[in-house]
Amino acid sequence: MTRLFHVSDLHFGREDREAVDWFADRVHSEKPDAVIVTGDLTMRAKKAEFAAASAYLSALNVPVTVEPGNHDLPLYNPFKRLFRPYKHFRRLEAKIERPLDLASIWLVPLKTTARFQLRNWSKGWVSERGLAKAIACLRRKPAGAVGVVACHHPLVDREDLESQARTRGGSEALDALVEAGAEAVLSGHVHDPFDVEWRATIGSIRMVGAGTLSERVRASPPSFNELCVEDGQLTVRVRAMA
Template sequence: MRTLVHLSDLHFGRVDQELLDPLRELVHRIAPTVVVVSGDLTQRAKSEQFEEARAWLDTLPGPQIIVPGNHDISLYNVFRRFVLPLERYKRHITDDLDPVYIDDEIAVLGVNTARSLTWKDGRVNKEQVEKICATLAGLPEGVTRVVVTHHPFDLPEGAQEDDLVDRAHMAMDVFADVGVDLLMAGHLHQSHAGNTQARYKISEYAALVVQAGTATSTRGRGEVNSFNVIRIEPRKIEVDRYGWDAVHKQFQIMATEKFMRSGNVWAEVNEGLLAAGI
């Protein structure tokens, strides 16, 4: 079994400082295989915000798969936004915009969806999808394939269609061919887990989608600060959502969802089916 801690939308510059130490201590107790951070490390892409984010990330265990979000591109400095859009991110966080972690059970691939021209919206291009395909194509069948972006490939109920990553349908056709199992994202400050079957009508294929809320930002958008812990087995994935308990000043498990794969389709299952081994 492999364990991923899924953090997103940290937004240093608008961080609730009270959450940082309890979150760090809990992540260490969980002892994840990989820490995944799905974008928006800063509020306004300022150097000091990236420095704060980097200093805090350095206190977490590794390895870490980190991708940028739209807030990690300068909004108001037009020159920096269009000419040097991720220069500060690359200087302070990582210059690898396509990070990869692979072992004998999981492959976790980070993809940069942040773009200068569409500051809020995200996009994936053909070259990025081809690189994902090339990386995953030669892996053994039993390896669970995970793609991490900031902008989501699917949406929870009530979300705006504009929040969907651009060229998602093109990418999903390729993901079906190479058997991508799990899509992890942030951006919405809203937790969600489900599969892609309703949105993408791809025969005998449905990936699992796991959305993280904001782990540390003061901009909760109606949801408490939260993060995910994802436990991966070859045909089973369990998603624990931890939320901030303001009374006890700690993160607590708020929900657990369990999914199983049948063929190339991931679907939620109940405890009865799990107990029966189905």
């Protein structure tokens, strides 16, 4: 069996100290095969926030892969946002958009952040280039492995969630990902966990969202998802802090 911990929206700078310590304790005691972070490591993409996030993730002592979130791009410095948006990610460079091959799971990154768009910059956007890169990686999935895609924004919205991503190109991306062999898409952004089936044009795919470990909770307490794959079957369990 392969076991992963899926966490999102730590928001260092506004992190819930008790929650991030609780998650680290779970990782240290249970030793999952890897940790997947689907974005928003920081609150305002500040150097000190990235330094704290980098130190925290490095101390987990397990393989980690990270997707950037909209909060991880500079908001108040247009030059940095356009030309050096990931400057402070350098300490995490080996973990950023890192595909994972864990025998029974083939994890593929998909970027949904945008440096610039003529609407609220917090919303998601799947570019043609980013989708093509993810599909090419998916097509290299070993036989028998479960194909999982990791991104920050949910690719389509759900009415029962308070926050909406309104991801441009999201539903079209889901169709393409299903055709390429993906069985699940992991995301964050909305700060509430979910696990639903999406009916694509040629099949179905699971959409799995993680909650938050920050002070910015919505309907749910701080939590993370535990993903297990055994005999080709993916199970997901929400682990909430009591």
